[in-house]
Amino acid sequence: MNRDKILGLSFALIGLMMLILTQQIHVLANLTEPGPRLFPRITAIGLIVCGLGVAFVQDKKGEASKDEKLNPAVVKKIGLIGLTLVFYLVCLTYIGFIISTPIAMMCFIYVLRNNKKISLIKSIILAIIVTVLVYLLFIKVFELQLPIGKLF
Amino acid sequence: MFTFSLEALHILLQPSNFFILFFTSFLGIIFGAIPGLSGGLGVSLILPLTFGMNQYLGFAMLIGMWIGGISGSFISATLVGIPGSASSIATCFDAYPMSQKGQTVRALSIGIVGSAIGTLVSVIVAMFFSPVISDLALKLGPWEYFSLCFCAITLVAALSNGSIFKGLLGAFIGLAISMIGMDPVSGSFRYIFGNVWLSNGVDIVAVMLGIFAIKQIVSDSAHGQQDMPEISKETMKAGKSIRLKDLKTNFGVIVKSLFTGLWIGFLPGMGSGLSNMVSYAQAKAGSKHPEKFGTGCDEGIFASEVANNASVGGAIIPMMSLGIPGDAVTALLLSGLMIHGLQPGPLFISSNPQLAYFFFVAAFVAAIVVLVMEFAGMRWFPYLLKVPYHYLYSSILIMCFVGAFTSNNTVFNIGMMLVFALLGIIMDVGKIPNSPMVLAYILGPKLEEYFRKGISYSDHGISTFVTRPVSLLFLVIAVVSVAWPYLKPLLKKRSKI
Numbered sequence: 001m002n003r004d005k006i007l008g009l010s011f012a013l014i015g016l017m018m019l020i021l022t023q024q025i026h027v028l029a030n031l032t033e034p035g036p037r038l039f040p041r042i043t044a045i046g047l048i049v050c051g052l053g054v055a056f057v058q059d060k061k062g063e064a065s066k067d068e069k070l071n072p073a074v075v076k077k078i079g080l081i082g083l084t085l086v087f088y089l090v091c092l093t094y095i096g097f098i099i100s101t102p103i104a105m106m107c108f109i110y111v112l113r114n115n116k117k118i119s120l121i122k123s124i125i126l127a128i129i130v131t132v133l134v135y136l137l138f139i140k141v142f143e144l145q146l147p148i149g150k151l152f
Numbered sequence: 153m154f155t156f157s158l159e160a161l162h163i164l165l166q167p168s169n170f171f172i173l174f175f176t177s178f179l180g181i182i183f184g185a186i187p188g189l190s191g192g193l194g195v196s197l198i199l200p201l202t203f204g205m206n207q208y209l210g211f212a213m214l215i216g217m218w219i220g221g222i223s224g225s226f227i228s229a230t231l232v233g234i235p236g237s238a239s240s241i242a243t244c245f246d247a248y249p250m251s252q253k254g255q256t257v258r259a260l261s262i263g264i265v266g267s268a269i270g271t272l273v274s275v276i277v278a279m280f281f282s283p284v285i286s287d288l289a290l291k292l293g294p295w296e297y298f299s300l301c302f303c304a305i306t307l308v309a310a311l312s313n314g315s316i317f318k319g320l321l322g323a324f325i326g327l328a329i330s331m332i333g334m335d336p337v338s339g340s341f342r343y344i345f346g347n348v349w350l351s352n353g354v355d356i357v358a359v360m361l362g363i364f365a366i367k368q369i370v371s372d373s374a375h376g377q378q379d380m381p382e383i384s385k386e387t388m389k390a391g392k393s394i395r396l397k398d399l400k401t402n403f404g405v406i407v408k409s410l411f412t413g414l415w416i417g418f419l420p421g422m423g424s425g426l427s428n429m430v431s432y433a434q435a436k437a438g439s440k441h442p443e444k445f446g447t448g449c450d451e452g453i454f455a456s457e458v459a460n461n462a463s464v465g466g467a468i469i470p471m472m473s474l475g476i477p478g479d480a481v482t483a484l485l486l487s488g489l490m491i492h493g494l495q496p497g498p499l500f501i502s503s504n505p506q507l508a509y510f511f512f513v514a515a516f517v518a519a520i521v522v523l524v525m526e527f528a529g530m531r532w533f534p535y536l537l538k539v540p541y542h543y544l545y546s547s548i549l550i551m552c553f554v555g556a557f558t559s560n561n562t563v564f565n566i567g568m569m570l571v572f573a574l575l576g577i578i579m580d581v582g583k584i585p586n587s588p589m590v591l592a593y594i595l596g597p598k599l600e601e602y603f604r605k606g607i608s609y610s611d612h613g614i615s616t617f618v619t620r621p622v623s624l625l626f627l628v629i630a631v632v633s634v635a636w637p638y639l640k641p642l643l644k645k646r647s648k649i
Binding site for chain 1: 201203204205315317318320321323324325327328331335337338340341342343366369370371373374375376540541542543545546547549550551553554557558561563566567570573574577578581582584596599600603604605607608
C-alpha cells in the first residue's frame with residue numbers, strides 16, 4: 001500500500017467519523033436557515049471524496065505519484081525532536097517556565113546539532129541567557145504571563 | 153486618502169513606533185537572509201508579542217518583520233546560491249553566478265534596489281486600489297461574498313503543486329479545523345468533545361506557529377541543515393554598484409515584473425514564492441538575449457526581486473479591501489487584526505481609516521528603511537549566514553512555546569501547536585499543500601456565515617447564488633479552476649480535430 005493510499009484513506013475515514021458525529025450537533029428549533037450541521041456535513045463529504053481521490057486517482061497534472069520511500073534516519077530524527085518537544089510541554093505544565101526552559105533548551109541544542117561537536121559551556125550560557133531574556137521580555141516589558149507549573 | 157496617509161505617517165514617526173519598525177525590519181532581514189527561516193516565520197513568532205501592545209505599535213512590528221523578510225531573502229541567494237526563502241529561488245539563477253564572476257557588490261545592489269522598487273511601487277498601487285475595491289465590495293451581498301471566498305479557496309487549491317485532489321483535500325482539512333468550536337450563526341458547539349478549551353475554536357496562533365514555525369524547524373533539522381560556505385572579505389568588495397543607467401536599461405523588465413508580482417500577490421493564497429519564478433520565466437522568454445539568463449545577467453535578478461516584493465502590495469489589496477489574505481503572511485496579519493478586536497472586510501478601510509492607511513505607510517517606510525539598512529550593512533551580510541543552526545532553532549522553539557502559551561494563557565494551546573506541527577509534517581510527507589489549508593481555515597467561518605445568511609435573506613433559497621451575476625461569475629471561475637486540468641486535454645483534442 002503506497003503513501004497516497006494510506007493518507008487518502010486515513011483522511012476519508014476522518015471524514016466519515018466527522019459525518020457520523022454531526023448527529024451530535026445541537027440544532028435550535030424553528031431555524032429558517034440550513035443550521036449548524038450543513039457545513040460540517042459538506043466538509044466531511046469533501047474529506048471523504050478527496051481522500052478517496054488521493055488514494056485511487058492518478059495525478060492528472062502529468063506527474064505520476066512517486067512512492068519515494070521515507071528515509072528511516074529522517075523519521076527517527078523527527079521522532080526524537082518530537083519527543084523533546086513533548087518533554088518540554090510536560091515540564092512546562094508541571095514545573096513551569098523558569099526551571100524547564102534551560103533544560104529544554106539544552107535538549108534542543110543537543111538534538112538539533114546534527115552530530116556536530118558543541119561546547120557544553122556555550123550551550124549552558126546560551127540556555128540561561130535565552131531563559132532570562134524571554135522572562136524579562138514577557139514578564140517585565142510586555143506584562144504577560146508565563147507558565148508557573150502545577151507543582152508550584 | 154492624503155489626509156489619512158499624513159496622519160498615519162505622523163503616528164508612525166512617533167519614536168516608539170518608528171524604533172520598533174526599524175528594529176523589526178532589521179530582524180526581518182536576518183530572518184529572510186538565513187535559509188530555513190523566513191519573514192513569515194518571523195511574523196508568526198512575534199504575533200503573540202503584539203497582544204499587549206497598542207494597535208499601531210503591534211502592526212509596525214509585524215510589517216517591519218514582513219518587509220525585511222521578503223527583502224532579505226536575496227542575500228544568501230546571492231552569496232552562496234541558496235535562497236533565504238522560496239521568494240528568492242529565481243534570484244539564485246543569476247545573482248550567484250554574477251557573484252562568482254567577481255561582481256558581488258553589483259549583484260547585491262541590484263537585489264536591494266529591485267526589492268525596494270517592488271515594494272514601494274506596489275504599496276502605492278495598493279493604497280489607491282484598496283479603497284476602490286472596498287467601495288465596490290460594499291455593493292455586494294452575502295451571496296457574492298460566499299462565492300468570492302469559495303472561489304479564493306478553490307483557486308488556491310487548483311493552482312497549488314500536485315494533484316487537484318491533494319489541493320482540495322488541503323482545503324477541506326482547513327475547513328474541518330475551522331468547524332471546531334462555536335458555530336458562527338447559531339452558537340452551537342461542534343466537535344469540542346466536552347473540552348472547554350476548544351469552545352472558542354482552535355487558536356489561530358497555535359495553528360500558525362505549528363504549521364509555519366515548528367514544522368519547518370523539525371523538517372529542516374531532520375533532513376540535515378546545510379553548512380554555509382565561508383565568504384571572504386575580498387568577495388564582498390568585488391564589483392561595482394548599480395547606477396541609474398542600469399535602471400533605464402532594465403526599465404521594461406522592472407515594469408513587467410511589477411505587474412506580475414502585483415497580480416500574483418493579489419490572487420488569494422499565492423505570493424512571492426510563485427511570483428519570482430513566473431516573472432523570471434517571463435523575462436527570459438521576452439528577452440533579446442535569453443542565453444544570458446543563468447550566467448549572471450541584470451535582467452534575471454531584477455525580474456525575480458522586483459516581482460517577489462511587488463507581491464507585498466498585491467497581497468495587501470484583498471486583505472484590506474475584502475478581508476481575504478493574499479498570501480500566508482497576510483493571513484497572519486489578518487489574524488493580528490482579529491486578535492486586536494478589528495473586523496477585516498470591505499468596511500475596514502471606512503471604519504478604521506487611520507489604521508488602514510497606517511498599514512500602507514508603514515510598509516512604504518519599512519521598504520525605505522530596509523533599502524538604507526541593506527546598502528549600509530552590505531559588508532556584514534556574510535556574518536548573518538554564520539549563526540549555528542542548533543542555537544538559532546533552539547531559541548526559536550522556545551519563542552514558539554512561549555508565544556503559543558501567551559496567546560490564551562493555557563498550556564493546552566502549546567499542545568495544539570504541536571498537534572498542528574504534526575499535521576503539517578504529515579501533509580508535507582503526503583505532498584498535500586498547506587496554502588489551501590491555511591486559507592480555508594481563515595475563511596471557513598466566513599464562508600459558512602455568508603452561505604447561511606444568503607439562504608435566510610433570500611426568498612429563493614440556494615438559487616440566488618447562481619441568479620445574481622457577480623456571484624455566478626465567481627462560482628464559474630471556481631468550477632473552471634478545479635475542472636481545468638481535466639478540460640484542457642479535451643479542448644486540445646477538439647482543436648486538433
